[in-house]
Amino acid sequence: MKLERLMSITYMLLNTEVVSASELAERFGVSQRTIYRDIEAICAAGIPVVSHQGANGGYGIMNEYKMDKSLLSSDDIASLITLLSSTTTVFQDERTHHTIERLKTVQRDTGRPPSLTLDLGSWRAYISHLRMLHAAINAGQLVRFRYVNAKGERQARTVEPVSLVLKFDAWYLYGYCRSRSDYRVFKLTRISELDVLPELFERHRDVHTEEVLSGRSSSQEQVEHAVIRFTGGSLARVLDEFYLDEKTFHADGSLTLTLFNAIDTDWLIEKLLGFGEEAVVLEPPSLRRRMKKKIENMLVRYEEV
Template sequence: MKLERLISLVYMLLNNEILSASELADKYNVSQRTIYRDIETICAAGIPVVSYQGVNGGYGIMEEYKMDRSLLGSYDVDSLVTVLQSMSTVFQDERAAETIRRLKTIQSGQQASPLSLDIGGRNVYRKSLQLLRDSISELRVVRFQYISLKNERLERTVEPVQLLYRNDSWYLYGYCRNRQDYREFKLSRMEELKSIGQHFADRHQPQAERDEWSDYRSQESKAITVVIHFSATSLARALDRLHQAEKDYHEDGSLTVRFQSDERSLTSWLPHLILGFGEDAEVIEPPALRSHIAQRLQQMLGKYQ
């Protein structure tokens, strides 16, 4: 009961300029002497409570410890709390949890937030994310085994710069000592991750934001138009994977998508995506991609004959 009263008392002080001991005693139905002891306990916990003398005196929390309500609207506060709650879950960050507690003191209402966010902190990545974030903060070198796009298992020693969350996946951006250049590494392909106890100088800049779809337009190679038809039974999955493509819906519920790609994609990620839809996807253009898919299917059939 005392703990609940102390927590409530802190919030009362945060949300009011000055409260007298008699007001607080009446609210919590205790004696003023009990309020004095509670104030001492709160101060001992590190919260700066100030005592004001005079007729209108009482107790308040130091202004520097509070956040001005006028700086943030209710929508801003709700959004920040939602993002920080997801971050504190992923990284088990007590500092984020403390910030959440402070932000909640300036929320205007008690209604549920209209925003919910899960930034992909699955348990399988949690330890790796925590190790990488600590290594970035402390400028510590990390080492891991990495599976490249060529399916090679390579050892990489990296000066970590930034954690990125993009397209439902976590990435590490850093300076690779093996390649002596900046690289991105997908966490799902990293194994045996560890800090090797070495420090590096803070000379790295975070990666600039970029639009991945615009990468195709910026390449020197000629853009290739890809057209794929999806049956009605795979409409939702097609929209999930190719939501930025041009769409043409048909009366039978099926969908045709059109987008620009590059030549390399025709033999790398696109065939994997299309084959994942089975008989529900058909490549219309370009002919080279149709031929590549047909060749892949023949090779797959050969394994079962």
């Protein structure tokens, strides 16, 4: 209860110029002597509370410590609060919660509903992994888990975690894999048996996460471009799953999709097979042959039907 009162007093001081001890005492239902002790505790925590003398005196916080309200618009602050609030639903970070409260002290009431809403809690299926990895990153601790790679192999990995990355519709862990002696990206849906180890580590070198997540790797098969035709009945799925690629809409309702610098053709083939007869590969011939071979191998399993 005392901690909640101290936090409330701090935010109240941030949002006003001067507040008297009697006003604070009445607001929180305690004696003025208790307020004096609370102010001492706030000062001891490093927050610069100053005392103003006179008839209109009281307590306030140094202006240098406050955020200038002119630096951010109401919409800017609302967007920041929305974004930070969504992360607290996943990571339960107390520091982020305090940041939100400080932002609210400079937020002006516009009377409009929020223009932005984010729900990062939709990944509840592996939210425990997110929290464990986030804590390990902040503490600089090693993690160990089993991981299923692109070849379907399930292997043990020991990793120095660097950051968590939300890219498109999936979470990834970026870190230094001791099993491979290099930085790697791990998709959280493929991680199991996750453990945070007591051993601490120091980062080897800086590597940009975006470089790894770009998908550019010399070990993957490169295709200059791929052209796929989709029927009109599949438009919604195509727009959902290939929203960054070039599209050409046709009068009959169909769509032609062009993927430049297509990488990891195994993934693309598996994705296209999910569209069934609603998708047909037009180019390149090598991808058409691989699609045909894949379909023939599938048909062998149904010869007795």
